[in-house]
Amino acid sequence: MSGPLRAQDAPRCSWARQDPLLQRYHDEEWGLPLHDDRRLFECLILEGAQAGLSWRTVLVRREHYRAAFHDFDIDRVAAMSDAELARCLLNPGLIRHRQKIEATRRNAQASQQLIRQHGSLDRFFWSFVEAQPVDQPWRTASEVPASTPLSDQLSKTLRKAGFGFVGSTICYAFMQAIGMVNDHLADCICRHPHAVHTPVVP
Numbered sequence: 365m366s367g368p369l370r371a372q373d374a375p376r377c378s379w380a381r382q383d384p385l386l387q388r389y390h391d392e393e394w395g396l397p398l399h400d401d402r403r404l405f406e407c408l409i410l411e412g413a414q415a416g417l418s419w420r421t422v423l424v425r426r427e428h429y430r431a432a433f434h435d436f437d438i439d440r441v442a443a444m445s446d447a448e449l450a451r452c453l454l455n456p457g458l459i460r461h462r463q464k465i466e467a468t469r470r471n472a473q474a475s476q477q478l479i480r481q482h483g484s485l486d487r488f489f490w491s492f493v494e495a496q497p498v499d500q501p502w503r504t505a506s507e508v509p510a511s512t513p514l515s516d517q518l519s520k521t522l523r524k525a526g527f528g529f530v531g532s533t534i535c536y537a538f539m540q541a542i543g544m545v546n547d548h549l550a551d552c553i554c555r556h557p558h559a560v561h562t563p564v565v566p
Contacts, residue, residue, distance in 0.1 A: 374553045378505045379419075386420055395554060397497060397543035401485040404542060405475055406436035409468050411538045412529030413459050419537075421459070428457025433468060438479070441472035467528035474526040489544065492518055498545045501555070508547050511536045 380390030414422045434440035452465045482488040515536035522530040540547045548555040
């Protein structure tokens with residue numbers, strides 16, 4: 365009988381095979397169905413912050429973002445003053461991109477409107493997949509799309525609602541991250557629901 369699988373030896377999606385930080389994010393968060401409004405808002409903001417950058421660049425700053433933006437409390441972010449946003453632009457722990465920082469407040473205000481209309485962000489986002497993850501058993505990373513007609517639709521809807529930094533590619537990355545689509549590769553340890561995030565030995 366073989367021994368316990370070591371973390372570094374477990375088969376994973378190609379982007380999470382080398383870097384320990386990305387590996388942990390992949391194993392513990394990426395692709396798990398997410399339904400908490402605050403965390404959905406956080407994920408949308410961080411995916412937007414990633415635009416033009418690597419996900420690792422954002423991930424190493426996540427705690428700084430949580431501190432600067434009230435742990436992504438939607439109402440508190442929506443009420444942030446211009447002075448608070450200006451201080452964010454001076455914060456070395458954040459990606460100091462004026463449009464992205466300002467979009468955070470605007471997206472919180474747009475989120476409030478969606479919550480009033482739909483009851484929750486959870487209900488709004490998951491309605492695009494009829495509350496069930498779209499299962500896509502890709503075999504290689506080259507098969508995984510950067511966007512789809514569904515992410516095009518989500519992007520268009522969010523833009524119309526007043527959101528910024530929600531292009532189709534950003535929306536597809538968001539859909540992957542919150543589990544709306546299951547894009548773990550066919551041989552990944554997190555591929556099958558019953559095996560998702562099975563502990564491995566460090």
